[in-house]
Amino acid sequence: MLARKLLAMFSIFLFMFILQEAVISQFKIFGAGISLFLIFTLLWAALGSPELGAVTGFGAGLLMDLSQTTSSPMGQWTLIMILAGFAISYLGYGDDNFRGNPISLVIIVAFAVPLTRLVYLVIGLMLGGEMGSVLQVLMSLLASALWSVAIVPLLMPVVTRVHGALFEEQSHG
């Protein structure tokens, strides 16, 4: 049963990944574009248990590592997304007031998206990567936070419904 749920979840993430790589990447708008896949993943992880958040992060990170535009070593996004998925789900776990409040979810995801990207940048620098203009990086991080604030309320009803349909039994069980 759990395997079937995970398979369904993987299909959803694969769809979102293809959507990000094929469609969203065509738009280079304010702040280097929208990381829809990252926003979706963190929002999804925020709705589940820490274990599920870590597994979600692992799967999403693997997909991000497989992206042709990722120049970092394979596994870097995986590592960061495991930690991000675990952390974001751990924050509000067991607190229904927190989870049930859409505003807190928007804030936490809007904070987590740039933070995740910042950690990616720092680990990339530790592995010998380049950073470029600090101002550009700051602009990009700020833009990703603003995009998250704009997109999370739009995604939330769908993600909450799909997540609930898949894992309702587990959450209550």
Place this chain on the structure above:
Amino acid sequence: MRNGGDNRGRLLLISLIVTSLFLITLDLRGVAVISGLRSGSQSAISPFQSVAATIFRPVGNFFADITHLGRTRGEIESLKEANEKLRNSLINRKNADAELKQLKSVLDLAGIAQYKVVSAKVISLGSTSSFTQTISIDAGANMGVRPNMTVISGLGLVGVVKISYPNHALVQLTTDPAFRVGARVAGSQQIGILSGQGTSKAVLQLLDNQTTLKVGDVILARGSQNNRPFVPGVPIGEVTSVDNAAGAVTQTADVKLYANFSTLSVVAVVVGAPKNDPRDALVPRAPAPIPAPTVTIYATPSESPTP
């Protein structure tokens, strides 16, 4: 029971982290399976990207134009009148025409320097999560595109092919923070290293501090050994400011890149370099000054001066 659940959770987390560290280690050690995975995933996604590029690129260009509204305002104004007359007939051809224009300019540039090129369409504008600056093009190894080949547009250097797949390739843009190219100043032939900064400006560091850079100096690619990764003579950009800090070991300058990276649709990969260095042949010509009309006023004094 809860304690057991916590332990399972910890074990799961540790297992996942160890797996990711294992992957990083394998990749850093150059295990072929990892690159094969990326190549496979790219092969699977590229058809989706090609279709999406055809459908959504006009929309993407529209957003890019909005982002650069200040810069393109004049262009938009002049296009408005023509667009009004031709809107119905051009609405479906607008994107194709833009690509054709870019293709023509890039072929013109390649023709002057006698570069042998393979033209390609941009099918993806790179990652939005990481900080790298790349594009994907629809020409790959089957068309002779190999890693470390120069990529140009009609305006100048776009980047270098990083990875070549059978039917597409990944291009590292000149704006990428990890991008480095040997450059020289047109005319004075001073040489230096140009580095991407993640923006439309790059930084040029001269190797010699005895000479002086000027605002407006044109920067060209110096060329690499066996013309890979860079063929010589490709225009890169123009010096916009010079850092003349006293006591600096080397002189640095900001360079405004010629290529417009937000509206790239068609590029060309240089698959064959000319026998002779084109030297300064590709330096963009300065616009011809428009003569200002002179107005001469003749004043005739009146016969009877007023008291």
